[in-house]
Amino acid sequence: MTNRLVVFDCDGTLVDSQHSICAAMTRAFEEARLSPPDRPAILSVVGLSLPHAMARLLPEAHSDFHDHLAERYKLAFQALRRAEGVQEPLYPGIVDLLVALEESGWLLGVATGKSDRGLDLCLAHHGVRDRFVTLQTADRHPSKPHPSMLLTAMAEAGAAPETTVMIGDTSFDIDMAAAAGVRAIGVGWGYHPPDMLIAAGAHAVAMDSAELRAHIDAA
Structure with missing residues (x-):
């Protein structure tokens, strides 16, 4: 059966998890000295793997930079978790x-x-x-x-x-x-x-x- x-x-x-996702994404972009996407743009890519999400948010960038931003996002999310800021x-x-x-x-x-x-x-x-x-x-x-x-x-x-x-x-x-x-x-x-x-x-x-x-x- x-x-x-x-x-x-x-x-x-x-x-x-939108609050935590948006906070981590904003921090990742700011640390890369980029203007962060707005909340609707961030939420529109939730569910994609991080490099794919970054490619949608920053289509003009090279794939290596998408990977770099993905790593920054992971570090930002981990920092939020350590500070008990993940919701x-x-x-x-x-x-x-x-x-x-x-x-x-x-x-x-x-x-x-x-x-x-x-x-x-x-x-x-x-x-x-x-x-x-x-x-x-x-x-x-x-x-x-x-x-x-x-x-x-x-x-x-x-x-x-x-x-x-x-x-x-x-x-x-x-x-x-x-x-x-x-x-x-x-x-x-x-x-x-x-x-x-x-x-x-x-x-x-x-x-x-x-x-x-x-x-x-x-x-």
């Missing part, structure tokens, strides 16, 4: 949703642009790390929307595309799901607007955790 698998994005889907609260209803999905037989996974370390710290902080059977990050995969994260998650969980659902807040998540042949459900509380998610091919967009569970159960 093929397992049923729900794969969640992290930033903008499980947790609201990544779970969205309302997420823990209850995870519990309910597990109880109804779904396996849970994460596919995120975070690093392994960042994801582990985030999930452990909220006490939900052990609820996930597969964790896929930017450290081991090409950037979204490449399907590598989802393909590996399905292999590790013993799931098939027809029994897997991707949950995300950005068009990158929806595009990744399409590339992997997986059903995609958007969430309307994240960083890309619902109409963008629908245009990218989301089968539905949930506006709260209860609606999201209903869409998952119907998948």
Whole structure:
């Protein structure tokens, strides 16, 4: 029997990390003596791996400089964490949703642009790390929307595309799901607007955790 698998994005889907992401991005650009992007521009690239995000924010720069800015971002985020300035609260209803999905037989996974370390710290902080059977990050995969994260998650969980659902807040998540042949459900509380998610091919967009569970159960 093929397992049923729900794969969640992290930033903008499980947790609201926009304050910390914007703060770290601003510091990274300022330390490189560049004018930082505004908040909408920063949030528009959340979910991409860092070099890809930097390439979108600074398309005229060379790829080596994108890598340099990505490293500055990582250092800035680590400095925020040391100063206890990282804010990544779970969205309302997420823990209850995870519990309910597990109880109804779904396996849970994460596919995120975070690093392994960042994801582990985030999930452990909220006490939900052990609820996930597969964790896929930017450290081991090409950037979204490449399907590598989802393909590996399905292999590790013993799931098939027809029994897997991707949950995300950005068009990158929806595009990744399409590339992997997986059903995609958007969430309307994240960083890309619902109409963008629908245009990218989301089968539905949930506006709260209860609606999201209903869409998952119907998948």
